[in-house]
Amino acid sequence: MSESADRKTTKQQRAEARAEKVRAHQQQEAARKRNRRIATVSGAVGGAAVLALVVTFVVTSAEPQQRPQDIEIAGLKEFPNLPATHIDPSPVDYQKSYGMEVPAGGDHSQIWLNCGVYNQPQQNENAVHALEHGAVWVTYDPQAATEADVEALRAAIPDQYTILSPYPGQPAPFMASAWGAQIQMDTVSDDRLTQFIDRYWKSPNAPEPGASCSGALQGPGLVA
Amino acid sequence: MSHSQRSTGLTAFVVTVLAVVLVAGSLIIGRTSAGADPQPTTRSAEAGFARDMQVHHDQAVEMSMIVRDLTESPDIRLLAYDIATSQSQQAGQMFGWLATWGLPQASPEPPMTWMHRPIPQGDSHAAHNLPAAVGEVPAVMPGMATRAQLDELRTLSGIAAERMFLELMIAHHEGGVDMADAVLERSDYPVVTDLAGSITKAQQSEIQLMEELLAART
Numbered sequence: 001m002s003e004s005a006d007r008k009t010t011k012q013q014r015a016e017a018r019a020e021k022v023r024a025h026q027q028q029e030a031a032r033k034r035n036r037r038i039a040t041v042s043g044a045v046g047g048a049a050v051l052a053l054v055v056t057f058v059v060t061s062a063e064p065q066q067r068p069q070d071i072e073i074a075g076l077k078e079f080p081n082l083p084a085t086h087i088d089p090s091p092v093d094y095q096k097s098y099g100m101e102v103p104a105g106g107d108h109s110q111i112w113l114n115c116g117v118y119n120q121p122q123q124n125e126n127a128v129h130a131l132e133h134g135a136v137w138v139t140y141d142p143q144a145a146t147e148a149d150v151e152a153l154r155a156a157i158p159d160q161y162t163i164l165s166p167y168p169g170q171p172a173p174f175m176a177s178a179w180g181a182q183i184q185m186d187t188v189s190d191d192r193l194t195q196f197i198d199r200y201w202k203s204p205n206a207p208e209p210g211a212s213c214s215g216a217l218q219g220p221g222l223v224a
Numbered sequence: 225m226s227h228s229q230r231s232t233g234l235t236a237f238v239v240t241v242l243a244v245v246l247v248a249g250s251l252i253i254g255r256t257s258a259g260a261d262p263q264p265t266t267r268s269a270e271a272g273f274a275r276d277m278q279v280h281h282d283q284a285v286e287m288s289m290i291v292r293d294l295t296e297s298p299d300i301r302l303l304a305y306d307i308a309t310s311q312s313q314q315a316g317q318m319f320g321w322l323a324t325w326g327l328p329q330a331s332p333e334p335p336m337t338w339m340h341r342p343i344p345q346g347d348s349h350a351a352h353n354l355p356a357a358v359g360e361v362p363a364v365m366p367g368m369a370t371r372a373q374l375d376e377l378r379t380l381s382g383i384a385a386e387r388m389f390l391e392l393m394i395a396h397h398e399g400g401v402d403m404a405d406a407v408l409e410r411s412d413y414p415v416v417t418d419l420a421g422s423i424t425k426a427q428q429s430e431i432q433l434m435e436e437l438l439a440a441r442t
Contacts, residue, residue: 065265067326134329158330160279202319202329209329210278210319214286224371 071199073192077182079104084132084207086110092125102139102170103128104177115213117154118165120221129216130163131179134202134209138193139167139175145188149174152188154224161202161213165221179206263325269410272338273403273420274318275331280365280400281311281318287369287392290377294385299437307393307430317419336361339406367399383441390438397427397434 079098082105094103103124112129113122127137138153145166153164153174167175172184176193178200183192202209264270288304288311295301322329331337340361364370369377369392377388404420404427411417 065326068328160282197330198328198332204323210316212282212285214282215289 068199068203069205071195073183073195073199075183075192076196077104077184079106079180079182082106082180084108087125092128094124094128100182102137102167102175102177102182103131104137104182105131105179108132112213112216113163114216114218114222115161115163116218116222117224118163118219118221119223120165120219121167122163122165122219123217126217126219127163127165130213131177132207133161133211133213134179134206135161135163135213136197136201137163137165137177139165139170139177141170141173142166142168144173149188153193156188156193157197158201165219178203181205264321264327264413264416266327266332267338269338269341269407270413270416271322271325271327272331272336273407273411273416274321275329276335276338276365277400277403277423278315278318278329279335280368280396280403281315283368284308284311284393284396284400285315287374287377287389287396290374291385291389294377294381294389296382297386300386300389303430303433303437304389310426314419314423321415334361336365338410339403341410343409365399366402367396369396387438387441390434390441394431394434394438397431400427401431 079100082098084105085107086109087107088109088111092103092107094100094106098104098106100106106128107125108128109123109125110129111126112133113126115130115135131137136157138157140150140153150164157164172186174185174188174190174193176183176185176196178196181196181200183196185193200206285308288308292301292304292308319329373388373392377385377392380388401424404423407420408417408424411420
């Protein structure tokens with residue numbers, strides 16, 4: 001060991017101490033930077049992983065799904081526990097017996113109305129038998145509905161298992177009735193019509209869904 | 225300096241590998257946790273088939289019941305009886321699927337849309353001649369008779385009614401086979417492929433029978 005190495009000047013000692021401090025600071029800084037980078041990258045990776053999980057789950061498992069019987073329909077009128085006796089040839093007073101202004105189930109004729117688009121009013125007792133088979137009956141007040149309204153209704157409902165007909169004197173411009181359920185509408189663009197179809201068209205709520213809606217009575221004024 | 229560059233490179237490499245592994249793992253977990261055999265959704269080929277084939281079958285039942293009232297021929301009456309009862313039963317199966325899957329019987333989109341979505345890739349039937357775009361959905365289901373044709377059938381009787389019934393029903397069955405083939409190309413859902421498979425077999429053999437019955441009436 002040389003004397004000069006052994007006995008450093010104060011200046012040298014201070015310089016070394018400073019250099020040491022600077023090195024330590026640089027190391028700390030580098031470590032901090034690295035940690036920050038790791039945090040950022042792993043955060044991004046974690047985020048991507050969560051996103052991937054969510055995306056695959058959504059893509060493979062489902063569009064959001066709601067069971068038909070759980071669809072909520074504003075202003076829905078329900079008629080539970082209806083009888084379903086064939087009463088030919090006596091007429092049924094649907095208003096008096098069940099409080100229905102347009103029939104939505106109950107006793108009815110043995111002869112069901114064939115589903116289709118009619119431009120004349122139909123017999124209640126026949127139409128109700130079609131409701132028993134799962135049909136939806138869409139009616140309009142002929143004094144309120146335009147031709148364009150009728151076309152719009154036709155386009156909005158399925159071709160099968162539906163009856164479309166005028167119903168003079170009904171309490172709303174447009175109505176949709178199924179076995180035990182009914183809505184009233186002021187316009188044909190009412191979203192509740194689709195909800196009603198999704199919930200009640202060929203519904204297990206009807207006593208005999210899927211039983212025929214053809215091959216019986218073809219009412220007057222069949223258009224399609 | 226060069227040492228710290230190397231360690232940065234290494235960190236980046238490790239992080240990239242980790243990222244790939246993690247994302248791929250998540251994709252796999254997401255897929256498997258969604259269920260190996262997920263229930264068909266409302267716009268699936270399975271649900272579309274269940275809805276449209278009910279409509280198709282309902283018309284076959286209607287035509288069969290019409291012709292039974294128009295003819296005394298035991299061959300035709302038995303054929304019509306067979307078609308009406310078996311297709312009613314099958315339509316009921318499809319009705320039940322939708323109820324079990326918690327789906328509306330009503331379709332959220334025009335009939336036949338499912339048939340015109342691209343066939344899933346990697347399928348050996350991918351060359352099948354179907355339009356790929358959903359925009360090309362035809363207005364009429366394959367093989368469906370028009371209301372005018374059914375009205376005409378009702379005015380006939382005897383051999384004339386039998387001939388028209390056979391012609392309409394052969395076309396109807398051919399359309400039904402096309403629909404069943406379309407779902408077989410798009411689905412692995414067992415209860416659906418089982419029924420679709422038996423529909424193609426049964427209807428193809430009935431087409432043969434009906435062609436013989438028709439030839440005997442020329």
